[in-house]
Amino acid sequence: MLPLEGLTVIAVEQAVAAPFCSSRLADAGAHVVKIERPEGDFARGYDAAAKGQSSYFVWLNRGKDSVVVDLATKEGRASLEALVAGADVLIQNLKPGSMDKLGFTLERLKKDYPKLICCTISGYGDDGPYAQRKAYDLLIQAESGLASITGGPDGPSRVGVSIVDVATGATAHAAILEALIARSRSGKGADIRISMFDVMADWLSVPLLNAEAGNPPQRMGLAHPSIAPYGVFRSRDGRDILISIQSEREWKKLCTDVLGQPDLPNDPRFSNMVERVRNRALTDKTVGDSFAALTRDELLKRLSDADIAFAEVNTMADLAVHPHLRRIEVDTPAGPVSYPAPAAIVVDQPRHYGAVPGIGDRAGVTKPASVKAKSS
Numbered sequence: 001m002l003p004l005e006g007l008t009v010i011a012v013e014q015a016v017a018a019p020f021c022s023s024r025l026a027d028a029g030a031h032v033v034k035i036e037r038p039e040g041d042f043a044r045g046y047d048a049a050a051k052g053q054s055s056y057f058v059w060l061n062r063g064k065d066s067v068v069v070d071l072a073t074k075e076g077r078a079s080l081e082a083l084v085a086g087a088d089v090l091i092q093n094l095k096p097g098s099m100d101k102l103g104f105t106l107e108r109l110k111k112d113y114p115k116l117i118c119c120t121i122s123g124y125g126d127d128g129p130y131a132q133r134k135a136y137d138l139l140i141q142a143e144s145g146l147a148s149i150t151g152g153p154d155g156p157s158r159v160g161v162s163i164v165d166v167a168t169g170a171t172a173h174a175a176i177l178e179a180l181i182a183r184s185r186s187g188k189g190a191d192i193r194i195s196m197f198d199v200m201a202d203w204l205s206v207p208l209l210n211a212e213a214g215n216p217p218q219r220m221g222l223a224h225p226s227i228a229p230y231g232v233f234r235s236r237d238g239r240d241i242l243i244s245i246q247s248e249r250e251w252k253k254l255c256t257d258v259l260g261q262p263d264l265p266n267d268p269r270f271s272n273m274v275e276r277v278r279n280r281a282l283t284d285k286t287v288g289d290s291f292a293a294l295t296r297d298e299l300l301k302r303l304s305d306a307d308i309a310f311a312e313v314n315t316m317a318d319l320a321v322h323p324h325l326r327r328i329e330v331d332t333p334a335g336p337v338s339y340p341a342p343a344a345i346v347v348d349q350p351r352h353y354g355a356v357p358g359i360g361d362r363a364g365v366t367k368p369a370s371v372k373a374k375s376s
Contacts (some may be wrong), residue, residue, distance in 0.1 A: 011064070091172065
């Protein structure tokens with residue numbers, strides 16, 4: 001039996017943040033009813049990468065029922081009311097104020113359904129000067145300052161995935177699980193409010209505290225502001241390898257076993273972390289010259305034998321054949337689609353993943369789905 005079996009979640013959701021949250025609840029056995037407008041969640045049209053379907057939608061809507069409800073009509077609102085009356089959790093991320101205008105104020109829901117756990121996701125929260133602003137992932141990356149510390153010296157950059165949406169969905173997921181535990185003790189529901197801006201501001205605590213202390217983070221690409229060498233170096237055959245040297249012991253091992261320069265730590269310019277950072281250009285050139293004399297395979301063997309932390313700077317094509325990649329396969333209206341498995345593994349409790357629904361389809365009935373490592 002899955003941990004959330006027997007629970008019903010109504011998700012008046014669109015795009016990414018709320019669907020990320022509800023998809024994880026569905027994975028754990030909850031019956032998730034996704035409320036869609038007659039034309040469907042607009043995320044269905046984001047791209048056509050998954051057998052002609054949106055990669056976002058296929059990723060985030062497995063195991064849910066799709067129920068078409070036109071909330072602009074009296075009949076549609078009555079249908080939603082009937083669904084909410086039998087639910088344990090209500091998630092919604094419509095434009096601020098939309099649910100209130102439809103008659104579903106949180107105050108009224110708390111009164112009528114005291115055991116209901118409500119989770120409202122917004123861009124900037126309920127009040128404040130930006131409360132009514134539209135908010136999407138990249139907008140919050142910019143507004144929160146995340147973009148200012150991402151990228152290289154040439155300018156700010158977007159994080160390459162929808163990090164704000166995913167972080168917000170994960171935060172909502174954790175908060176709902178906490179509320180379910182609390183309800184099992186008190187019998188009372190909860191009113192959870194989560195804003196995308198708050199989530200990202202929380203995640204930015206370390207760079208913010210450094211900036212307020214007079215050390216604003218600098219954009220350094222794949223490098224580290226206070227550790228050297230910690231960055232990307234290219235092999236003789238053109239492969240980029242990122243290494244991280246965290247201690248003097250590791251620095252000496254790198255110099256002796258990888259670079260073939262055991263006397264290098266005796267040079268005052270490289271004698272400790274402070275000096276290596278101060279002389280970063282020379283440090284990086286010294287390491288880079290040695291890497292450039294060796295092939296990728298030679299470097300990986302030396303780094304591994306010396307127990308140096310390293311990673312290859314891979315592409316999505318590399319990830320597709322990565323030996324550590326676990327995949328699941330889910331049914332969709334266009335046929336099975338394979339993509340990375342959820343990260344959490346519960347030992348001796350294999351998970352099964354439901355199908356992705358078409359508009360108005362029931363897809364929440366789970367069926368066995370293989371989870372496997374993709375060998376290179």
